[in-house]
Amino acid sequence: MLALVCRDICQHAPSLLKIPLHRLPHRLQGPLLEQLLNRVLAEPLQRxxxxxxxxxxxxxxxxxxDYRLTLTLEQGRLRSLATHEADVVIxxxxxxxxxxxxxxxDPDTLFFRRRLLITGDTELGLACKNMLDSLDPDGQPAWFRRLLGVMSAVVRQADMAAQTKAGRGEDNT
Incomplete structure (x- = not known):
């Protein structure tokens, strides 16, 4: 039962998240995302x-x-940009x-399964992939690790429901 609820959450969450992400203007959204990312990535930024x-x-x-977040680094801090132009896209x-x-x-697994695509500046893309590979989840703030842990558990349960359904030969659409 839990797996089915998690599957439904995973199926519907993106469409529910689209609404606030698209309605909240960048001038409000940008500073919030900057603060979150700078806090979550404080250790890698300091190093x-x-x-x-x-x-x-x-x-x-x-x-x-249906969301794009464009970032740059200014004065040692990540900044969200209103532009959709980028040197590299993940x-x-x-x-x-x-x-x-x-x-x-890990990024390599997703990359080789074509579930993590990196386009644009090759050197910058490789630096991004290497940075993702070097990130230590234990270096993230405890509250963020807990949030991600809950989200990850929901995704795992959804995968279990999908595998069970596929094992019974049911259509996944």
Whole structure:
């Protein structure tokens, strides 16, 4: 039963999240995301692991949310940009980004399964992938790890429901 509820959450969450993400203007959304990302990535920022973003634009594209987040590094802090122009684009579905953030899946696995796509500046893209690979989930704030843990558990339960359904030969559409 729990697996079925989690499957429904995973199926409907992206469409529900689209509404606030698209209605909240960048001038309000940007500062909130900047504060969150700078807090969550404080250790890598302090160690200079994101210095390669200085003067460059990284875009995270989440197709199931129909959402783009464009970032740069200014004065040692991540900044959200209102532009859709980017030097490199990292594209992945929400569930895979959750798995990546918890360390459940690594960027290489997602990349070779074509579930993490990196386009644009090759050198910058490789630096982004290496940075993602080097991130330690234990370095994230405890509240964020707990949130990601809950989200990851929901995704795992949804996968179990999908596998059970597929094992019975039911249509997944």
């Amino acid at each position: 200079g692991q994101l210095d390669f973003l200085a003067g460059a634009r990284l875009q995270v594209l989440v197709p199931d949310l 594209r992945s579905e929400l569930q895979d980004l959750i798995r990546l953030s918890t360390g459940e899946l």
